[in-house]
Amino acid sequence: MTFSRIGSGLVHWQEGGPRDAPAVVLVNSLGTDCRIWDDVAARLAGSHRVICYDKRGHGLSDVPPGPYRIADFTRDLISLADAIGLRRFSLVGLSIGGLIGQDLAIRHPDRLAALVLADTAPKVGTVESWTARIDAVRKNGMTAIADAVMERWFTPAFHSLKPDELAGWRNLLLRQPAEGYVATCEALRDADLTGDLVRIAAPTLVVCGDGDQSTPPDLVRAMASRIPGARFELVAGCGHIPPVEQPEQLAELIAQHLAEHATSETLPGLRHHGRFDRDWPCVREPL
Template structure:
């Protein structure tokens, strides 16, 4: 385990793979830690340097104050990349991680070689949906929403055939610090990156599981349409977390996109 104090808080992170290889930096979904990338990382570890971390209020990272915004999450990753002396990377954001990635691009476009937005959007949910989730958690804890979240995360086939894995990921979700989860819900409620999506100029890939119940295919497609030249792909046999249901396909699409971007000559500014 590795820890670093960045942007005023301690972050738990992993930095694996060849030091001189192209860098992939992964940002996790709401209610998860960086273990959700284990299978994808095992596939990509010989080809890329892989940076994974627990966003604030999740996993083993500190939470910080009760309220923070998407800009705070982005500054955490920006500071971590600087601490690890990573000048440029392909940023891979899943769910809230994709919103963080878009905010990071708004702050630090210089750090991007390419962008992968998986099962995410420039705007997720609305005030009413986030207020209802926050109220339910404040009343009865994350346990009260766990089953409905898992239904949106995973396909019916996964839930039926892989009950042991489902139990493990449920435990990860319900053991997320409540304060960190609620703060992230508030940040998502306030975040709207739609006005900035058109300014993204690096090669961008939008991915979505065909049965994603959290950020459905049409929503992800809408965000892809805002980004010039964005490639859009639907992953069959996957819900909201294709990195867990279809890790080989997910890894292959990420690798192809990153490889193509790293091989392009850097723009002259």
């Protein structure tokens, strides 16, 4: 693992794959850290420089005072990319990671070679649903929402067939900083990028688990229809977290898209290298 200090504080990140290969940054979802990408990163690292990081308020990164805005996460990403020497790169964003990807594509189109948006939308949930989620965590901690979140993250088949893995991912959620989780919920509550989707120029692949209850396929498909030239694909047998539940399917879709569109540029004199720890319309409810 590697740590870099940017304007918002300390950021934990990992890197794998050839250092001179096209770079792709994987951005995780609400209530998770970069470990959700382990299986996908290992599959992509044969042909890409793969960077995963813990966004602010999550994992081993710092927890700046909230509330947060999506633009804050985008600035963090640009600062991290500059710190590790990435001028131009591809991005895969899951859930709020996809909102960060959308915002990056809108604000900094010159930095983005290709974009993959997974199980996300330009607006997720309602003010009421996010307010209820925030209040529950503030009053009773992460345990107040853990079981409900697991129902949305994973399909009934995953619950039935992989109870130990389910328990492990529940532990991961419980160990996220409550302050960072709440501040990120506030960013999701206030975000609506619907009107700006037409400005996304990067080649875009949009994917969604066919059993996603947080950002259902029809919602994600509607987003794809607003992005010029975007392609939509379903991930079979999957809920809201494809890199955990169906990593092989997701990695194959990402690899195909990046093979067609990915290029990257490295800023001279700014190469820092970490390693992976492993070899390698609004929804009714919040994530």
